[in-house]
Amino acid sequence: MTRADTPAVEITALTKSFPSRAGTVQAVRGIDLTVARGEVVAVLGPNGAGKTTTLDVVLGLTAPTSGEVRVLGRSPREAVRTGRVSAVLQTGGLLRDLTVRETVELIASTYAVHAPVEDVVRRANLTGVSSRKVSKCSGGEQQRLRFALALLPDPELLILDEPTAGMDVSARRAFWDAMHAEAAAGRTVLFATHYLEEADSFASRIVLVADGRVAADGPTDVIRGQALGRTVAARLDLDAVDTAATALRSLVSVREVRVDHDRLTVTTSDSDAVARVLLTELGARDLEVTTGSLEAAFVALTSAPEGAAA
Amino acid sequence: MTTTTSTSPDRVGDDDPTSTPDLGTTGGEPRTRGERTAYVRLELRRTLRDLVTMFFVVGLPAFMYVLFGASAGYSQESAGNGNVALYVMISMAAYGAVTATVGIGGMAAVERMQGWGRQLGLTPLGDGTYVATKAVVALVVATLPILVVYVLGVLTGAEGTAVAWLGSAAVLVVGAVMFALYGLIFGLAFRSEAAVTAASGSLVVLGFLGNIFFPLSGFLLDVARFTPLYGYVSLARYPLTEGYVIDTEGGLVREALWMSVANVAVWTTIFAVLATWLVRRSRGRQ
Numbered sequence: 339m340t341r342a343d344t345p346a347v348e349i350t351a352l353t354k355s356f357p358s359r360a361g362t363v364q365a366v367r368g369i370d371l372t373v374a375r376g377e378v379v380a381v382l383g384p385n386g387a388g389k390t391t392t393l394d395v396v397l398g399l400t401a402p403t404s405g406e407v408r409v410l411g412r413s414p415r416e417a418v419r420t421g422r423v424s425a426v427l428q429t430g431g432l433l434r435d436l437t438v439r440e441t442v443e444l445i446a447s448t449y450a451v452h453a454p455v456e457d458v459v460r461r462a463n464l465t466g467v468s469s470r471k472v473s474k475c476s477g478g479e480q481q482r483l484r485f486a487l488a489l490l491p492d493p494e495l496l497i498l499d500e501p502t503a504g505m506d507v508s509a510r511r512a513f514w515d516a517m518h519a520e521a522a523a524g525r526t527v528l529f530a531t532h533y534l535e536e537a538d539s540f541a542s543r544i545v546l547v548a549d550g551r552v553a554a555d556g557p558t559d560v561i562r563g564q565a566l567g568r569t570v571a572a573r574l575d576l577d578a579v580d581t582a583a584t585a586l587r588s589l590v591s592v593r594e595v596r597v598d599h600d601r602l603t604v605t606t607s608d609s610d611a612v613a614r615v616l617l618t619e620l621g622a623r624d625l626e627v628t629t630g631s632l633e634a635a636f637v638a639l640t641s642a643p644e645g646a647a648a
Numbered sequence: 649m650t651t652t653t654s655t656s657p658d659r660v661g662d663d664d665p666t667s668t669p670d671l672g673t674t675g676g677e678p679r680t681r682g683e684r685t686a687y688v689r690l691e692l693r694r695t696l697r698d699l700v701t702m703f704f705v706v707g708l709p710a711f712m713y714v715l716f717g718a719s720a721g722y723s724q725e726s727a728g729n730g731n732v733a734l735y736v737m738i739s740m741a742a743y744g745a746v747t748a749t750v751g752i753g754g755m756a757a758v759e760r761m762q763g764w765g766r767q768l769g770l771t772p773l774g775d776g777t778y779v780a781t782k783a784v785v786a787l788v789v790a791t792l793p794i795l796v797v798y799v800l801g802v803l804t805g806a807e808g809t810a811v812a813w814l815g816s817a818a819v820l821v822v823g824a825v826m827f828a829l830y831g832l833i834f835g836l837a838f839r840s841e842a843a844v845t846a847a848s849g850s851l852v853v854l855g856f857l858g859n860i861f862f863p864l865s866g867f868l869l870d871v872a873r874f875t876p877l878y879g880y881v882s883l884a885r886y887p888l889t890e891g892y893v894i895d896t897e898g899g900l901v902r903e904a905l906w907m908s909v910a911n912v913a914v915w916t917t918i919f920a921v922l923a924t925w926l927v928r929r930s931r932g933r934q
Contacts, residue, residue, distance in 0.1 A: 431763020
């Protein structure tokens with residue numbers, strides 16, 4: 339069947355720019371991405387990397403400046419209209435004076451057919467608060483409500499934009515538990531996050547986005563291996579620096595060696611080995627090992643000079 | 649891709665959340681038909697629950713009718729095809745009706761821009777259906793103050809011919825919709841709930857100029873004829889007064905029907921053009 343073969347998402351040479359007071363802002367500068375059906379893919383990147391804009395285009399909420407986007411073989415709006423794709427948005431406003439259950443009923447009424455209201459309320463773990471006003475719900479509960487709304491059309495593709503932003507740790511865990519059940523049912527899930535841990539524990543594939551472009555794309559364990567490295571820095575005699583750098587680059591565990599005058603900075607997945615070589619064979623001094631915090635490693639990996647502070 | 653085979657009946661509209669059927673962890677098939685009227689029903693429930701708004705829409709006009717209409721000494725005096733009580737009754741019902749539609753139009757703009765529009769953008773709901781839904785809600789809510797004030801009128805001695813009663817009510821209901829555009833303009837232009845409150849507040853001024861609260865005369869009346877509420881109210885009163893206007897001194901001035909019609913037509917056009925322009929502007933900013 340050809341229909342089943344079409345990818346869940348197919349983005350080709352996507353660019354998007356916005357007019358602003360300070361001139362044109364290029365939010366997306368050329369993204370190519372194909373997500374196969376049944377995949378769980380994390381789009382990981384700092385704030386301002388173009389994640390939300392890309393997902394907005396996939397959902398038909400904004401038109402691309404150039405490039406093409408197909409969702410389950412059709413245009414984004416058509417995919418949304420037929421209930422094949424739905425989403426949990428970071429900033430999707432809810433009506434504060436409706437109750438949780440009324441909100442679900444209201445959105446349900448826009449679909450020709452939908453999953454039973456009871457059912458999605460329970461799957462999003464909202465049964466206990468279903469008669470609570472949205473204005474009285476915590477951030478986590480509001481996010482689970484958006485999740486319930488996304489389940490209504492029984493979508494093949496679920497898109498989540500920073501779904502756990504503003505949640506505490508336990509709410510975040512509960513959210514991902516609910517999400518696991520949906521992914522296990524065979525839904526394709528594409529989600530944006532700037533938490534490396536979330537991408538790591540939930541996705542089978544990570545797409546790193548920085549500065550409006552794809553910086554890395556691969557299976558989660560490969561990307562994690564690259565990101566979880568440590569940094570070893572040391573000082574050497576000036577005339578020995580270049581030879582030492584060459585020697586270190588030949589080590590399998592070394593990902594990057596940077597030379598700054600008489601100082602070497604080595605990014606590696608095996609800091610012990612690098613430290614040993616530096617101290618015993620290369621005559622290094624002032625050695626420092628920094629555990630790449632996930633965030634720092636991530637920043638290094640996306641190597642975005644600005645806007646990477648997130 | 650889903651595995652459950654629940655046969656539990658659909659219970660949309662049931663407020664009891666405790667009786668969940670025991671389903672598997674994954675979901676059900678989308679087998680429930682979307683309830684077409686649910687959006688209107690929930691929007692209505694939501695509006696009627698807002699007691700502050702409902703006070704201004706229904707309570708205040710009813711109170712003002714009793715004060716200036718029913719209990720006033722001149723209430724039984726003749727005014728065309730009815731009495732003065734009926735005249736005041738139409739005025740107050742008009743004020744309540746436009747307060748309702750301005751609020752609904754304004755809040756529609758604000759809630760769309762505050763993110764609800766994005767949420768709706770994830771559903772099959774088209775712009776046309778959304779506008780139609782809001783228009784129905786506006787019509788129904790605008791009917792409430794008309795109904796309440798008219799019933800009060802029946803009970804407190806407002807009198808008139810059947811044409812005066814029914815004709816005025818019909819004009820009030822239909823004409824109120826143009827003020828949904830007025831609220832929409834404020835909501836789109838200033839993007840805040842405060843702007844919608846301001847729009848409703850401005851109705852007091854327009855109400856005075858519309859000859860609603862107090863009979864105008866002379867220069868003020870000449871100016872007032874060009875304001876939006878004036879055309880609406882004078883058109884609603886036409887079945888009663890046939891164009892005669894009571895001025896401050898108690899004298900009668902006759903106005904041609906075409907003046908009211910032209911007022912309503914011109915203002916509806918102005919509102920529609922402004923609202924369309926503002927909608928385009930807000931789209932371009934996204």
